[in-house]
Amino acid sequence: MVQYTGAHLDASFAALSDATRRGVLEQLGRADASITDLAEKFRMTLTGMKKHVGVLEQAGLVTTEKIGRVRNCKLGLRRLEEEAMWIERYRQLWEARFDELDKVVEGSKRKERVDGRRKK
Amino acid sequence: MDVGRSSQPSSMKNRMSVERKSERELVVTRTINAPPRIVFEAWTKAELFQRWWVPKSLGLTLLSCELDVRVGGAYRLVFRHPAAPEPMAFHGRYLEVTPPSRLVWTNEEAGGNGQITTVTLEERAGQTLLVVHDLYPSKEALDEDIGSGSMSWNDETFNQLDELLGSATNME
Numbered sequence: 001m002v003q004y005t006g007a008h009l010d011a012s013f014a015a016l017s018d019a020t021r022r023g024v025l026e027q028l029g030r031a032d033a034s035i036t037d038l039a040e041k042f043r044m045t046l047t048g049m050k051k052h053v054g055v056l057e058q059a060g061l062v063t064t065e066k067i068g069r070v071r072n073c074k075l076g077l078r079r080l081e082e083e084a085m086w087i088e089r090y091r092q093l094w095e096a097r098f099d100e101l102d103k104v105v106e107g108s109k110r111k112e113r114v115d116g117r118r119k120k
Numbered sequence: 121m122d123v124g125r126s127s128q129p130s131s132m133k134n135r136m137s138v139e140r141k142s143e144r145e146l147v148v149t150r151t152i153n154a155p156p157r158i159v160f161e162a163w164t165k166a167e168l169f170q171r172w173w174v175p176k177s178l179g180l181t182l183l184s185c186e187l188d189v190r191v192g193g194a195y196r197l198v199f200r201h202p203a204a205p206e207p208m209a210f211h212g213r214y215l216e217v218t219p220p221s222r223l224v225w226t227n228e229e230a231g232g233n234g235q236i237t238t239v240t241l242e243e244r245a246g247q248t249l250l251v252v253h254d255l256y257p258s259k260e261a262l263d264e265d266i267g268s269g270s271m272s273w274n275d276e277t278f279n280q281l282d283e284l285l286g287s288a289t290n291m292e
Contacts, residue, residue: 082266083140083266086265086266087138087140087146090138090146090148091136091138091148093175093178094136094138094148094150094252095136096175096177096178097172097173097175098136098150098152098172099175100171100172100175100176101152101159101162101172102152102153103171103172104162104168104171104172105152105153105154105158105159105162106153106154108154108158108161108162108168109154109158112158
């Protein structure tokens, strides 16, 4: 039922195509962590980890928040769900509108045919 | 008359797509079974527009609908939702009016942070390919809309409507 947009899926797949990033998601599924924690855990430079987290953040899979001098990371799945739900509701609104619009234009077309016949 | 043709093939219906095209754009596409001339009227004549823009199935009652469809002209829709104590309004101005192919308006419920809506109508073998494009001033403005749970009109009072819609999709 929930439909993700193309651009979003691309970003998500790109983010998940890397083993380290999948590991980071797994790690954050257990507990929130700072970039420093993650860099240590994955034996990586701070800059390298920042890049990975950046990709995950872009895809909406992770959210980060700076608390003092530490950047804290946590899973952003809720956010992604929220967006998918919102888009689904937006779709429902437009579907309901277009169903009514179909009726309105059918009415206009009928009226035009009747008026056209009268003119002849 | 025409009994045999009364049911259209299902492919004719619901050919709709919704896409978050970029960080600050939403695009809805749908084919309507009438030429642009007729569809454009349904967007610009108040007596037609009010019959479909606020779908009855959402439980809303339209109180008034004024459309001054010309460049710089204002529109204002006021309606009531059973869960909201006060009537709610959409309002804004038309930036472009090009019959029967293009209509652009602002959404000013949220002050200066609303999206610009562009509707294009393209003739396709007697039918109309309709594209509704919402461009937000920033990624933050669209994210805020999404985050607040409001619908496209960026108005907190609309959370009520959102709840109503949410009851249909919320599977928790």
